[in-house]
Amino acid sequence: MNITTDEDVAPSGVAVNERDAGASSELRLPTVVAGEVCMLDRDVLRLSYEDVDVIVPAPSLEDAERVIASPRQDLSKMSIDDITAFFAKVGEAWSDPANHWRKIASTWVPRVTGYSPQFVEGDLTFLGNALKRAKQYDFLETDLGDPSLLDEWNRTQAVWQRCVPQGLITHIMVGNVPLASLFTLYRSLATKNVTVAKVPSRDVVSALCFALCIQETDVDHPVAKALSALYWEAGSVFEDTLLDASDAVSVWGRAPAIEAVKQRVRSGVDVIEFGPKRSFGLILSHDGDWERTGLRAACDVMAYDQEACFSLQEIYVPSAHLDAALPALQHGLESFEQRSPRRGLGADGDAHIQRARLEAEAEGWNVLVAGGTQWTIIATDGPVAIPEHPLGRVLYVHPYRGLDEVLALTSRDVQTVSVEPWDQVLTVADDLVLAGVDRVVPLGRMARFRPGFVHDGFHPMRRMVRWVTIERGLEQKYRFKADTQDEDEARVLYGRHELPASAAER
């Protein structure tokens, strides 16, 4: 994917210009700066994908200043109930098949990311459903406990407590999972922050379309006015300006990218990291319905073609069951290839898979393959670290004898482990999470999150607010204090059992 500055592109008088020109198509998308649509009547950036170009306005330092100056007070004073009501309207708009931005996302996200249209549609629909009010409160409660903490003081122990927005949060997003961008925007705005998001180069369309849908739902709404979503280049002066003004920063991506941002953020500014993770499956025992197991595992493999943190890349199978497992896994991958074909990976992606196959054969491992590179099963000869996973629906199957072999290769790098049979999960859950795993789910449900889902071992929205308290006076004794204020101060201030007469009189 190439990015070029294109100063000669004619200004567009419309919000979107879609053009199919021979082998290459072009989509011109505006961005959102401080709640206003930023048109393409200025310098633009052209992001070139395989057969699609997306053209967006190039950001200016003036844009950065407008973002930083976005109004905060109205949003910070708005009740969470009004915010959820607004997002419910956004969700209704987004769920409307005739919605302009939804249609653009449905058409162009598959072309930009390569994910199948069915898969993308599933994600976009999921977002619309997730914005129903009841589900929003589920989401808020998972991270914050009581959503009313965003609005008012709540009593807890010997304090009044609430949370207030951080202020300005800059989000640097990645595009391997389009939904991740969309939920990042929601989390940040729902916690009443001025939100500026760098849309990922891998998929500029999803986040921009969602942001434009938010903005269009009510252009005067404090949530809309607090939102900016645009593309800028990493390491630019524009980015420096935003980072310098940010009260918190969230960064998705590889370790070097995260480190690069952390070094440019002021001391005391929270950097919320969503760093590199992997996930695997664990079969503990089996009762014989291998077909279903194979389909479940394949379902976990095919999500985002293994490019998500929660994609199943490896699976551990008891040695005694390996011969039964392999044909079932093969059948599962073949089935999903027919229903939801893997995206084309291009020459490099295919090359990585071929290399992985050859390396596996060099080890003497059993390799099952599709006719091309659509799927691959590599059965190792025992649990072993895989130094370079080629992704693209390549499943490493490790026969194992004891859980200790699995735990030896488990660390904080592991986000999700899917387990089968589910009724035995509690026999291994403690060991897995103590070894570093964040999330344990039934096999087949890695990409389908339940209410209460915790992301990478923490609650992101809790980091997008500041937790503040008013400590109660001693009129509220709570559980430990027996003294009155006078009794307490007599002892602490005066070193006596009683206040001096002069103080007592007052």
Added chain:
Amino acid sequence: MSSNTIRSGKAPTTTRYRAAEYDSLDELIYEGADAYNTRPDHATVVQWIAGAAEWHLEHSNVFKHLAAARGFSTDELRATGDLAKVPLVSSGVFKRRQVTSGYEGKTHNTTSSGTRGSISVVARDDRTLERFVGTVLHGVRSFHGDSSLREGIVLSPGSASPNGVWFSYVMTLIALLHDASFFVENSTLQCEAIADALESLSPEIQPVLVGPPALVWGFLDYLAQQGRVIDLSDRRAFALMAGGWKKRVGEQVSRAELTERLNDWLGIPPHALRDVYNMVELNTALFECEEGRKHVPPWLVASARRPADLSIADDGEDGILAFLDPTALSYPAFILSDDFGSLRCRACGCGRVGPTLTVTRRLAGIEERGCGLSLERYGSQTRNGSL
């Protein structure tokens, strides 16, 4: 979608290694003249490859596994002549484990420079190293002629890296061919000393500037900044570049810019700038002709493979470059590389016959997709040991 069944891995039959086949190979490498105009026939090349394959089947577990997985046998190879069926060792394998075959005496671990983080280790015994040197001598003779009045100006340290870095070792080979002086000390290019050395050469000496493109460019940059022209135009001087831009790929300049500066500041004409292609896993050096094309030596089988299925790409079609190199004994040099490129069998303006190779680019890293897991940390538990 159909798929292959579980591979049963029929064990290949092996026949006795026939030393006579190697005699003709050695003869070509060390003594062959005019080899690019009178290439050996296909049957001869098949015999060399089959002989090497038999050797590696007997001595290399890696190659044995690959052959079993692919159902490869040397008898079938000799019968059909289908070199596309020879199993390939991915260059990545050399990063994960020691890969050895049969050898006598000691092996020397030669390594890549680790541009992309991980290092390939290739074990070379003396005979394998001698053959590599032979391919270099063969290439110099074939593309630059013999001359006792040639002096190497080498942009590299004068001694091989103690860590066995292959590129560093290859640079020292220049001293086997000609008088040579080396101009990198303490990792610093000695530009002034290079310029002084060039200017002080006797008029009858033909200078050969040798080095990686980044250092060649660095020296030219020095001359430009100093405004110092050194006219070598009447000396038949030439520049040999090797090693690629490596960690300085962000500073890469085009060949056109390089040839322009070479001409402007040293009087070396464009046709005298030549690239030499090699990698640590490959035991043969490929030389460029005066037309700027890299000719595949007559004993080496090169192909571009389609990434989707590793089938052989058509003439001029881009694919992953693969090599069957029979010159290596201590490791199986049947390599699927990290480079993309193409092969062409058209006639070359230089008059030499045989395929020419074009390197397009390096394979992109996996980290550009996915969740970007830090692979080095996880990979520290990779199994070690020799197969």
